[in-house]
Amino acid sequence: EYVPAACHLLRRKRELALETEEDCLWSPALLSRPCALPPAAAAAAQRVGALARAAAMAPRVTAYDVAQAGSMTQLIGQTIEQLRYGKMEDKEFAAQLLRSLTEMKSVVEAEKVDESKPIQDDDRGLSLGKPGESFSAFMDNIGHIVLQQGIKPLVSVLSGGSSAVQRDAAGALANIASGRRDNQEKIIAAGGIKPLATILRTGDASTMEQAAAALASISQNLANQQKIISAGAIGPLVALLKGNMRHDAQIYAAQALANLATENKDGQIAIAKARAIPQLLDLLAAGKAQEA
Numbered sequence: 001e002y003v004p005a006a007c008h009l010l011r012r013k014r015e016l017a018l019e020t021e022e023d024c025l026w027s028p029a030l031l032s033r034p035c036a037l038p039p040a041a042a043a044a045a046q047r048v049g050a051l052a053r054a055a056a057m058a059p060r061v062t063a064y065d066v067a068q069a070g071s072m073t074q075l076i077g078q079t080i081e082q083l084r085y086g087k088m089e090d091k092e093f094a095a096q097l098l099r100s101l102t103e104m105k106s107v108v109e110a111e112k113v114d115e116s117k118p119i120q121d122d123d124r125g126l127s128l129g130k131p132g133e134s135f136s137a138f139m140d141n142i143g144h145i146v147l148q149q150g151i152k153p154l155v156s157v158l159s160g161g162s163s164a165v166q167r168d169a170a171g172a173l174a175n176i177a178s179g180r181r182d183n184q185e186k187i188i189a190a191g192g193i194k195p196l197a198t199i200l201r202t203g204d205a206s207t208m209e210q211a212a213a214a215l216a217s218i219s220q221n222l223a224n225q226q227k228i229i230s231a232g233a234i235g236p237l238v239a240l241l242k243g244n245m246r247h248d249a250q251i252y253a254a255q256a257l258a259n260l261a262t263e264n265k266d267g268q269i270a271i272a273k274a275r276a277i278p279q280l281l282d283l284l285a286a287g288k289a290q291e292a
Contacts, residue, residue, distance in 0.1 A: 091161060166207050225260050
């Protein structure tokens with residue numbers, strides 16, 4: 001019973017926190033059910049159960065939350081304000097909620113506006129456009145976070161926040177930047193590269209993993225390569241390739257290094273000097289680097 005449950009949960013660990021327990025095919029209760037297993041399998045199942053319990057405690061956005069805030073747009077705005085001005089525990093919750101929102105695939109309808117006037121976001125006074133500009137009636141959560149100036153506070157907590165807030169802020173930025181060149185540029189303009197590179201050297205395992213994910217997303221734009229290299233990110237990224245590091249951290253590090261090496265001779269030389277090639281070959285042999 002544990003094997004399919006564990007496999008399913010590991011595939012969907014990011015989605016689990018965004019669904020109700022009724023929507024989850026395998027719940028934490030199922031994974032805690034006793035059964036006879038060899039010691040190694042039992043230990044693995046216990047780790048999976050811990051993962052499920054941790055995911056189940058993550059904040060979930062419900063229809064009630066949105067109704068209380070007034071709209072999804074207002075909920076996101078309030079969460080960003082909490083990240084800016086709240087106490088550390090408030091910042092941790094806000095960063096975790098924003099990260100969860102960036103992982104949701106939902107698209108929400110923007111409030112109706114007078115097209116003859118600058119488009120405003122409720123009473124927060126944020127200009128969403130100019131008269132005469134076309135504006136999509138629908139926007140995903142990432143679009144709303146960026147529109148409400150959420151990138152800068154996410155970058156700010158990378159330097160002065162707790163490990164938990166740094167981890168979730170980096171994870172949110174990774175999602176915000178992935179495949180979106182404009183957002184990558186906004187993160188760089190907000191000063192995001194240096195603190196992400198610092199986290200790679202000084203953070204705990206989960207925080208380093210998310211920092212590597214963020215740099216992998218930002219480095220998708222080859223124009224950003226030199227800025228990341230100059231921040232000293234290559235050495236710490238190579239260090240994440242080691243066999244004793246977390247699996248996802250290895251994948252994100254390999255992705256970032258691949259981007260930094262693309263059409264960039266200086267990047268290729270720096271990566272080779274950091275002795276990345278033997279470790280990448282080890283990952284290939286283990287079947288991990290193909291995932292990157």
